[in-house]
Amino acid sequence: MNLKQLSLMLDLSQTTVSRALNGYPEVSEETRRRVADAAKRHGYRPNPSARRLATGKAGMIGYVMPTGASVDIDPHFVEFLSGLGDYARAHDLDLVLSPADARDEETTYRRIVANKQVDAVYVSAPCHGDKRVALIHQLGMPFIVHGRSEGLDFDYPYLDIDNEAAFHEATRLLVQLGHKRVALINGDDTQTFAIFRERGVRRALAASGIALPPVLLRSVAMTEENGYRAARSLLEQSEAPTGIVCSSLIMALGVVRAVRDLKLTIPGDLSLIAHDDVFPWLKPENFSVPLSTTRSSIRAAGQRIAERLAARISGLETGARGEIWPVDLVVRGSIAGAPV
Amino acid sequence: MNLKQLSLMLDLSQTTVSRALNGYPEVSEETRRRVADAAKRHGYRPNPSARRLATGKAGMIGYVMPTGASVDIDPHFVEFLSGLGDYARAHDLDLVLSPADARDEETTYRRIVANKQVDAVYVSAPCHGDKRVALIHQLGMPFIVHGRSEGLDFDYPYLDIDNEAAFHEATRLLVQLGHKRVALINGDDTQTFAIFRERGVRRALAASGIALPPVLLRSVAMTEENGYRAARSLLEQSEAPTGIVCSSLIMALGVVRAVRDLKLTIPGDLSLIAHDDVFPWLKPENFSVPLSTTRSSIRAAGQRIAERLAARISGLETGARGEIWPVDLVVRGSIAGAPV
DNA sequence: AAAAGCAGCCAAAGCGCTTTGGAAGACTTT
DNA sequence: AAAGTCTTCCAAAGCGCTTTGGCTGCTTTT
Incomplete structure (x- = not known):
């Protein structure tokens, strides 16, 4: 018909x-x-093809997905997708994933813009002065960044969580509990979220005149193995930290394993707080010692981003509004006063 | 231009x-x-829209993504996507995710077929007599099933791993090590993969005249927490198993935690083998006791499925070829002879 | 030398929708 | 009663591509 x-x-x-x-x-x-x-x-x-040809509107939102043999998609992505899908479904929006060579995403962005394959795109995991954000802004396609990029000479719409405040709070709590040597096991520090988290930790420590020396900072891809290695190397040094703030639950698994291997205990020898993006399949309260976390649902972020993208497509939202969500600090058994 | x-x-x-x-x-x-x-x-x-209108070919492959507040996307999905993207990128194929109400995927399938939004679809996690497979087969759109569905009265193309053989081998090894009470912590048993795995376990046990009583079988959503609960309830009963075969690495995390809580040891009190879909962020060799696994890369499966979908689109592949991949059994420290 | 075949090109008709630029009729205004 | 103004509809022109059905001029066949 x-x-x-x-x-x-x-x-x-x-x-x-x-x-x-x-x-x-x-x-x-x-x-x-x-x-x-x-x-x-x-x-x-x-017929959507006909409509698209006539109007230039695609009824789809896009994501340029970096791929390559050595490129791992963040496992958080699927939770994010769940949220995005939840909203998109209700509004007849499809999501198109355009795989791109991780070393050259620009070509793909240009293609989807030139072809009008999508009405808006979302950009994730921005780094400092993110090229993609600059590009897509210049190309004039509606977009929202999940996270933030610093060092760009224009404003843009984004949704981010308050990573700095979250890690500031977490660290401040450790300091208040008497911890003098607090380490940070961070994610890849080319990404903005990691920069903000480090900033939050430093600021909280500085408020009590404590520094974050390089020996207490690790910045690695967020795998269990890297969490283990980082924790192990931190804890084996002479001035070992008594508190660790950790950027992900998966890395925290590794930290816990390292602690156990070294015959230490949580929270007796080490207090641990990790960031939790809320997975259905791994919960901090179920760690052998329930894990204190800074918590923010990445799924909710997905929904909200879909909502805002839809609003931008229909012209309801314009301008460069940045939205920053507060993060919960959830205290559980993994933290205690610093050992004497 | x-x-x-x-x-x-x-x-x-x-x-x-x-x-x-x-x-x-x-x-x-x-x-x-x-x-x-x-x-x-x-x-x-x-211009793809114009071409699509003229030819009816979309240059995209589709996936109907079940969504809903209580629907969790399998975390394996992102690894699968990585593989799919790897191949798709090289062939200028985009992937469109059409979110659907998990209780009514049919409408969405009909829509994407009627609109010719995609040239082929892939179907994942099939259950017995899967409705989606029947529907899409009837609608006449090229597709490939990742996994298998039994109880359909027609043949169809699929890619699956040999779940039955994998779990048969794993169980047989335990039996050979003298284990008489072997439990299975399985995934959701509405899904075919779980059925095959159970079958493999039963067959291996039966070969030595051992049964798999209901008290030694758990079938749950694959989360860490469910792994813990299942293991705990299994190990606390009077005739506790001395060997456990487990359907996922994430559940195995929970099993390990339960064992630790109960002051038991692996492999002294319990031998454990789990299935590993190969995540970059959680590796069985890094478990506190290195975990024996049945291993099959889900990422490789993604690549292969993309390849076959592309072949079907261009008419190079036709018919209902089923492809079944063997699974590696990787022995590590988590298994030993049955305690006496 | 006429007929047939062929390589290489083109005009025009779709594909199914949106949107522009009227036009007809009814209803007001002067 | 003539002129203007809405309201409601329509024919036709795109959107950018593919594909059908020729047409031309040249080579080969009979």
Whole structure:
């Protein structure tokens, strides 16, 4: 069933039927109703390819997915997708993942813009002065950044959590508990979130005149193994930390294993706080010693980003609004006063 | 730059340019070269919307993504995506995720088929007599199932790993080590993979005249917490198992925690083997006691499925070929002879 | 030398929708 | 009663591509 058939059947022009269906004013209410009825009865659905060709609107939101043999997609991504999908479903938006060579995402961004394959894109895991953000801003396609990029000479819309405040709070709590040597096991420090987290830790320590020396800082890809290695090397040095703030639950698994291997205990010898993006399959309260966390649902972020992207597509949202979500600090058994 | 401009510039008709670019025979070699040169020089890329409208081919592969507040996307999905993306990138295929209400995926399947939004779809995590497989087969769109569905009255193309053989081997090894009470902590048993795994375990046990009583079988969503609960309840019963075969690494984390809570040891009191889909961020060799696994890269499966989907789209692959991959059994420290 | 075949090109007709630029009729205004 | 103003509809022109059905001029066959 296409427009032509439907209009023939109603004895109206395609113009009128199209307008009736798309809510244009120059159609009488009665006609509109007739058309709507017939469309529903016959299950008419406008062909998206045709509509896209005519309007340039795709009804899809895009994501350029870096790929490559040595590129690992962040496991958080699937939770984010769940949230995005939740919202997108309700608004008939599809999501198109355009795989790109991780070393050259620009070509792909240019392609999807030139081809108008999507109406908006979302950009994740930005780094300092992120090239992608600059590019897509310049190309003039609606977008939202999940996270933030610093060092760009323009404003842009984003959704981020308050990483700095979260890690500031976590660290401050450790300091208040008497910890003098607090280490940070961070994610890849080319990414902005890691920079903010480090900043939060430093600021909290500095407030009590404590420094964060390089020997107490690790910045690594967030795997269990790296968490283990980082913790082990931290704890084996002479001035071992008594508190660790850790950027992910998965790394925290490694930290716990290292602690156990070294015959230490949590929280007796080491207090541990990690950031939790809220996975359904790994929960901090279920760690052998329940893990204190800074918590923020990445799934909720996905929903919100979908919502804002939809708003930008329909012109309801414009400008460069940045949205920063507070992060919960959830205290559980993994922290205690510093050992004497 | 569109076809018209390009053809004007070359002083050729759109027909000829189009044909030259698409490798049709009725164009002289010289002309073809001229056209190809000009196209490359001016960075001409055919508009996909227009092409789609004209041909009905979308250049995309689809996935209907179940969503809903209580629906969790499998964390394996992102690894699978990595693999799919790897291949898709090299072949200019995009992937479109169509979010669907988990309780009504049919509508979405019908929509993407009716609209020709994608050239092929892939279906994951099939259950017995899977409705989606039946539907999409009937709708006549190319597809490949990742996994298998039993109880359908037609053949279809799929890629699966040999779950039954894998769990058969794992169990057989335990039996050979003298274990008489072997438990299975399985995934959701509405899914075919879980059925096959159970079958493998039963068959291996039966070969030595051992049964798998209901008290030694758990079938749960694959989270750390469920792994813990299952293991704990198994180990606390009077006739506790001395060996456990477990359907995922994440559940195995929970099993290990339960063992520790109960002051038992691996492999002294309990031998443990789990299935490993190969995550970059959690490796069985890094478990406190290195974990024996049945291993199969889900990422490789993603690549292969993309490859086969591409082949089906271009008509290179037809028919209902099922492909079953063998699974490696990797022995590490987590198994030993049964305690006496 | 006429007929046939072929290589190489083109004009034009779609694909199914949106949107522009009227036009007809009814209703007001002067 | 003539002129203007809405309201409601329509024909036709795109959007950028593919594909059908020729047409031309040249080579080969009979």
